[in-house]
Amino acid sequence: MENRTSRLLRYPGDMEAESYLYTVGPLAEQFLLSIKNEGKIKAAYCKNCGRLFLPVRSFCTFCGKEVNELREIDQEGVVESFSKVKLDSFGKELKEPFYLAYIKFRNVEGGLLHKLGEVKEPKIGMKVKPVFKESKERIGSLEDILYFRPI
């Protein structure tokens, strides 16, 4: 632009609203409580189209109907893909890199993102199962699963 006479300025700014408390929703609450109380991953079941799916929500992405039931699923998962995570969400180097994986379950649409543990060389197609925290340490979160380990 014309008429520039001084050094260009930048004004710092940040987001005032930096904290949120998210409502997880009725079926997700049951899902998280089943992890906490039973040490089990359950999937949403749509009575209308018969699909099981993860992550759970109180409606079906596929047929658009209401969903209000969780069902037990085979806890054995399959690694669909993985990557070694070296940077955190700020782009800073992690002191302890970890394997991130996308894990699917038998007869279930979708899957979960989680860590792999007790593994040196992950492979696509590898069978894994969840390792939970001690029950007294669980809070009702996906963080109650420490990682998935090879079977």
Added chain:
Amino acid sequence: MSEVAIIGAGYYGFKPITDEVSFREGTFLAAMRAYEQCNIDPRKDVDSFIACEEDFNVGIAISNEFAVDQLGGVLKPVSTVTSESLIGLASGYMLIKSGLCDIVVVEAHSKASNLVSPEKILEFAMDPVYERFLNFHPNYLASLEARNYMEKRGISNDDLALIIKKNKENGLLNPRASYSITVDLEAVKKSEKIFDPLSEYDIAQYTDAFVVVVLASKEKAEKLSNKPVWIEGLYWCSESSLTPLRGFSTNALELAAQKVYDRTNLNPKYIDFFEIDDRFSYRELMHIEALKVSNKDTIKKDLREGRFSKEGDRIVNASGGYLATGVPLDAGGLARVYEAFLQLRNEAGQMQLKNANRCLIASWRGIPTSTYAVCALSNGA
């Protein structure tokens, strides 16, 4: 219903940093250039304005309220499309198709250099319950997808290097391609796979850019421009918002493209060149498949034979794509419209392709989204 043409297009920036202007002046400069091209006065001639803004990227809440002044839109209908700018173009197209407006201006910009932590904004776009708890750089979502795709197709990092080389070197002739370089394949091979299996070469950087296009009905276009570029068809589509639910799918792009092909009676054979999202090298290949420019069985062979190069028979990203120009946030779709606009008007200078009469543009909103738009443009030849 009137046909819809692009009669003017202007830009400012396409640089990693534009400290000399705020987002207002950058947009103003792009708008003035677009208006000058078709000789219109925004205060008198434009019926409606569309701004494609996303508050978190702008860093201002309700940022669309800031779009009015610099476009010349005060006391005029102005609306915001908080999405990829090709979807904003679609809104402008519909305003004219419906007969409500004759001239509509569509604006999008990126001031990515204002963002101190762009990766944190992307993380904030991920599901708070199911995705954010792992605290990883969002590019690792692309890493997962890349590994899955490469394994399924038998594609190696050496294959991805061919895309990096093609696009970054195509950009050497593009004045908007700040990230174009002559690519040393050995250096690409040796680069650290920081986003394993991807290195920084595989990932487009951000850029600052401001793009404004002027749309007009057939009657107005023929009065105001001797080289209108016609919008032959467009469509957009989103898949599930949850990455773990949808997995590694580009079904939404495939569907959007098929709608455009069906509505225009076109197929990839009738398209002279393609401008498609390549913000990750492997994604160019996934998008090529979704657009049916190649398929899962031939993609590797077609890539290795150079069929997507400027010398090939299915030219992809002659502009250099995002790997060469950088990603201008949600202005990406409109940026590719600008590149196509030049080619179709035979105004692309050293980049000019022979027989550039029809282009297909495919945009994606980037990770972690599954929103795509497709647009077919023609010079009417």
